[in-house]
Amino acid sequence: MKQLTQAPHRLYFFLGLTALLTLFIWWWMSLQFSVAWPVPLHGILMPLGVFPLFILGFTFTAGPRWLNVEASSHHFLLHGSTYFTGVVLVLFASLVGLPPLRISGFALMLAAWSAVTFRWAKLIIDSKSEDKKHAFALLTAMCGGILAMLSAFMWACGSQVAWLVARQLAFFTFLLPTFLTVCHRMLPFFTGNVLQNYQVWRPYSLLGSWIAGCWCLAFAGIVDSAWVQTLVAALLSMSFANTSWRWGLFRSFENRLLAMLHLSFAWLAIVFALQAASAMGAQIGSAMIHALALGFMSTMLVAFVSRVSFGHSGRTLQAKPILWALYLVLHVAAVLRVFASVQANPSLLHISASLWLIGFIAWGSMMLPIYLRPRIDGQAG
16 A cells, blocks of 8 residues: 555546546446435535545646646645545445434545645746646646536535536546546647657647637536527537547547547547437436446546556556457447437346446456556666
8 A cells, every 4th residue: 555655546547446446336236236316416426535645646647747847746645545535435425324423524635636726826926837728728727626526515415416517527627637638738749759850739728719619518507598509508518529530530540559549539529419419408317427437537537546546557558358348348348328318228237337347346456456556667756
């Protein structure tokens, strides 16, 4: 366990994987054995419980390099353990029926996230780098996370309207802008390092339009403006399809670890096509939100975390056949979950959940030992 204190990404990724596996195991059990777990809690705790710890692992590993600053790491143990404890408290309180404990859990998550957001803001202020655009975009998304967690806290306190606000903010002002910022910064960079004669294309106006679209969708969803959702989602779908092609989706298959990033990004064109269709009245249930959370975010999480974990443990940046196979299984599971929503088919839902659980347990068994062992090249970190 001593190795978890050696670098922020070790602790954050370890706790993130532990939270991910815990939540997915419980959700799978609730489906298979009809264990009562409120759907509204699922809609809030899954996104806020699974992704933020991984985001912190990447942010405080790659972020200081973006800003060319030294980042003090003496707070990451406190912040990581506090956030993780909050997630566990919310889940435990829901299992045993203790609303005050659930409130305390969301309060801990909010406090921890507010603290790390302040830390990131301080790094930006301290940095002398001329280009801070991605850092500011990430800070904006982290502030969106504060708003989402504050709304979740208010929902736990009894405000029913806060649930919709929390979910919209969690996905469209926090998680999606974070993923898009990282993809805009890193995906063309990674691709240029692997493919020959690759022309890096990542205008800042593109990222700005994506983030603006996300915020529009957040508030359009809260006020239930169908025409705004239709227009913005359709424009975003076309933008993501064009970007996926320009970034080299088909060429990326020359390297499987690179292809993992591109395949996950390709989901975004589908995600927002589904949202536009839903806003126009198509009866597709929760297909869009599961395409976003499972098809794009979860598979991209596997791709990015695997790459960072391999690179910062001294391993070769290659996806072995077993990782590639597990990654493709997760895509199959995501497709099945989307079809389960479109067709309202419980059987597909159960199959999808089982594939997700098997895939993540197998992936976790590959990743967790990396964080508990020294780097194989003998270097620090």
